[in-house]
Amino acid sequence: MSKKSQPDLLEVFTSEGIDKDRVYYLSKQGKIRKIAPMLYTTDMVDDIDGIVRRNLWRVVGLLYPRAVVSERTGVEMKIAGDGSLFVISDKKRPTSIGGITIRPKKGGAPQSTDMPFMENLFMASPARLVLENVVQSRVVNGVSRGLTRTELEEYLDKIIKEKGEDAINKIRNAARELAPKLGLQKEFEILNKVISMLLQTHEGKMESKVGLARSQGFPFDSYRVELFAKLYAELERTAPTFRHGSTSKTLAFFEAYFSNFIEGTKFAIDEAQDIIFKDIVPHNRPEDARDIKGTFDIVSNDREMNRKPKTFDDFMEILQSRHKILMGGRPDKKPGIIKEHANQAGSTLFVAPELVIGTFKQGFEIYKKLTTPFSKAVFMMFLIAEVHPFNDGNGRIGRIMMNAELVSSGEQRIIIPTIYRNNYISALKGISQNAITEPIIRTLDFAQKYTGAIDWNSFDYALDSLSKTRAFVDQNEADEGGVRLILPSKIID
Numbered sequence: 195m196s197k198k199s200q201p202d203l204l205e206v207f208t209s210e211g212i213d214k215d216r217v218y219y220l221s222k223q224g225k226i227r228k229i230a231p232m233l234y235t236t237d238m239v240d241d242i243d244g245i246v247r248r249n250l251w252r253v254v255g256l257l258y259p260r261a262v263v264s265e266r267t268g269v270e271m272k273i274a275g276d277g278s279l280f281v282i283s284d285k286k287r288p289t290s291i292g293g294i295t296i297r298p299k300k301g302g303a304p305q306s307t308d309m310p311f312m313e314n315l316f317m318a319s320p321a322r323l324v325l326e327n328v329v330q331s332r333v334v335n336g337v338s339r340g341l342t343r344t345e346l347e348e349y350l351d352k353i354i355k356e357k358g359e360d361a362i363n364k365i366r367n368a369a370r371e372l373a374p375k376l377g378l379q380k381e382f383e384i385l386n387k388v389i390s391m392l393l394q395t396h397e398g399k400m401e402s403k404v405g406l407a408r409s410q411g412f413p414f415d416s417y418r419v420e421l422f423a424k425l426y427a428e429l430e431r432t433a434p435t436f437r438h439g440s441t442s443k444t445l446a447f448f449e450a451y452f453s454n455f456i457e458g459t460k461f462a463i464d465e466a467q468d469i470i471f472k473d474i475v476p477h478n479r480p481e482d483a484r485d486i487k488g489t490f491d492i493v494s495n496d497r498e499m500n501r502k503p504k505t506f507d508d509f510m511e512i513l514q515s516r517h518k519i520l521m522g523g524r525p526d527k528k529p530g531i532i533k534e535h536a537n538q539a540g541s542t543l544f545v546a547p548e549l550v551i552g553t554f555k556q557g558f559e560i561y562k563k564l565t566t567p568f569s570k571a572v573f574m575m576f577l578i579a580e581v582h583p584f585n586d587g588n589g590r591i592g593r594i595m596m597n598a599e600l601v602s603s604g605e606q607r608i609i610i611p612t613i614y615r616n617n618y619i620s621a622l623k624g625i626s627q628n629a630i631t632e633p634i635i636r637t638l639d640f641a642q643k644y645t646g647a648i649d650w651n652s653f654d655y656a657l658d659s660l661s662k663t664r665a666f667v668d669q670n671e672a673d674e675g676g677v678r679l680i681l682p683s684k685i686i687d
Contacts, residue, residue: 206249246292255314258283264318276335321368328381347405414552428631429569439606442650446494484523499601527586544582567603571596606646611665
């Protein structure tokens, strides 16, 4: 082959099949350099670690052609904590390059169900992947080739949550056929038993928290439970506060008013007064009117707001009965009934219907560990907002449950004025989407401080204070104009 007909070299390539003289001269001219036996790069500047990591799967394929990406690597699709990558290959020797060690193991050639992946590699089929992760292996430097039993249960649970029971049964059936070809019949028996326990068709001992919960009929959203644990830890680090609370009907009115305004149910103050205190329902907005009246009926009821759960059954009864009152004017929303279909807000997909009860059970156990009313209130609100258990009214019922925690302990309830809506929503998104816990605590702490700074004994005086502190300013206009909610003590007459 002439020089002109030689193909252009990629950033990482093997010298196999390339004219030796060409490799020699390119190396002498400083245009290529060796990074492993028979493996070269055209990058003469970057360090080897960087070159290998950005060409990771190409490097693996060149060093171990027709290898199958499986075991832990097939599940995680990343380099293990000790720098290992695990593949099934007919080659035996590991290769260390660029801070990574590729660890091959004999285990059967690529099967017809394995998927071609990145040039010379194959990706293990779902059935092969779970079978080869059942294989017991030594833990080296804190990492095993295959998943631990706990990790395997969590992985199978994730498949069931994301794809359903039919999907896991298809994988099990495929694994049953594949096991004899790979000599993994014993591993299939273990896999079959674990799946049966997860599907509650076989009794046995589960090692993971999610596996145990699913086998008992209460599967949960593990990501959300992790968020709850992080919020709990942040709340435990937060210095406790106590702000004596008002029981004024005026405060209950504005709590109902603002809580509905947040959700887009907007009335003028005098309209809301007519609805709540005179039972005058606008003929063109009867459902909206019942929403704000339903909210008020709960938050103004001292007996109801002094109820707080001692057990999980209490929690569910209180939550569902309050929601039934709250959404009583919207029978199409199935008041008090746990959702049957997934719901979302923007890009946030909330907890799947079949995981609601299990996720609530896990969250309630964390809630019980909290000791201060404010911490319990913040946690309760986020628990309900993040699970989103109903077809509608989740934000309002979450804030009702939050304030009941405060009222029942003699503490100041929290209102979220219109101008403060974006602060509140942003803080919720911060923890929901990015696991940032501090803003929601800080936001609600200021809101409670603000609520406690207003004299609620006189409706007119409270309304004047709210107006002067900018409570009714549209949140988007406020953001554009740099206007902020201020405390009554900061008012300059």
